[in-house]
Amino acid sequence: MELTELIKQFVRKQTLVVSHYPRGHLTLAGALCGLVLVLLVLPLGGDDLEPNGRAEIVLDMDLSPKQEQPDALALSDFVMPLQATPQIEVQPVLEDVTLWRNIEVKSGDNLSSIFSKVGLSDQDLFRVLNSSDEAKVLNQVYPGYQLDFLIPVNVDGKGELEQLRLLKSPLEGFLFTLNNNNYDVESILNFPQLRPTFKVGTIADSLFMAGQREQIPAVTIMEMANIFGGVIDFILDPRAGDDFSILYDEKYLDGEFIGHGDILATQYTNQGKTFTAVRYINEEGEAGYYNAEGESMRKAFLRSPLDVFRISSNFNPSRRHPILNTIRAHKGTDYAAPRGTPIRATSDGQVTRASRNGSFGNLVIVKHAGGFETKYAHLSKYANGVKKGKRVRQGDIIGYVGTTGSATGPHLHYEFLMGGVHQNPRTIIDKLPKAESIDPAEMDSFRTQTADLLKRFSDMNSTTFITLNQPSAD
């Protein structure tokens, strides 16, 4: 299909999606949809991107509304295959923009007070609430949600609620439309414009500080640490001079930044060893991260039992070496960390103990498949619901760092046993069976989806690290 035809179809579809918005927004929305499309069909590659990774493109398009049937074409047709695109049909309603009242839900608000703010009565509220089962979504309105009211004034000077829009986020919500004394309910799904953004960083002190220096959102840094959580212990392994790069989406709606999207590809070089991960959505529609050979980044065990990013954004383990004692001294690894730092189960399993035990203090033991066992000692407290018999998943918080038992300062004492024998988790994990890989039958699909992305990501890395990125100490 010709590109121009694609754009036309795309705009038609998107115009219908947004058509319940006031007319004044239509042109803008359409123009932005066009922009989305162009950004998406453009290669991600370096040539089209400025050093900061953002493509700036101005479009001049004829966007006169075409009221045709929507077809199946959607945003997801232009990016990597995603989960099935929800089919939504919203009837075009072209009304005067001035009639909409927009209310942001604040803490302490309730529906009744919000309705009265726009001149509607409790009876009006009950009429909406009782119009259908779906209307019950209105009973769960939280601060930050937006409620938009369309109340045209009739010839008698009286206003009647014609449409009510509930937005949980700029992307998601519900539209209630008056229909013969009742309200029809439809879902609203807006598609954000995705702008791939490429960032690089070098570790001088901590990963978090490196991210801050490069203005990489903390949530994206944490996501990267999670992706590599099976191959790098982000408490013990990072060294000054390590570098990393992340290609991730930023989301825009109507030209406004609305949030950070997923990491598409990322790379971390730890003490000279480079790990690369690419996002892949498998045939079941589940997203995961894999290396270029299709091996999952998710390993049987997490390298670090601490979730350091959750408690202390600038905790810097390298300033004071976090290993207080060696494995030889007492069969465990000690992680110095601030009191209260969340401790996570390093693998799926079942809690076999969560109670006080002499010099271990508050102790959690988790039993895993294959004869493995992990122990977590000196906890200040257990996580909610953690007790003997509880099943946990890898990464679940099981307790918090403390000083119970014989501990001179707050730290986690972590033990790793295989068949009842203590092992050094930092060396034994490498000897465990390899992680899950993409099914050979699915490798074609994996390659199709990721080859281009990986190639461009690799190009971005080679140009950037040669020309831009000189490690700086501070």
Ligand SMILES: [Zn+2]
């Ligand atoms: Zn210890």
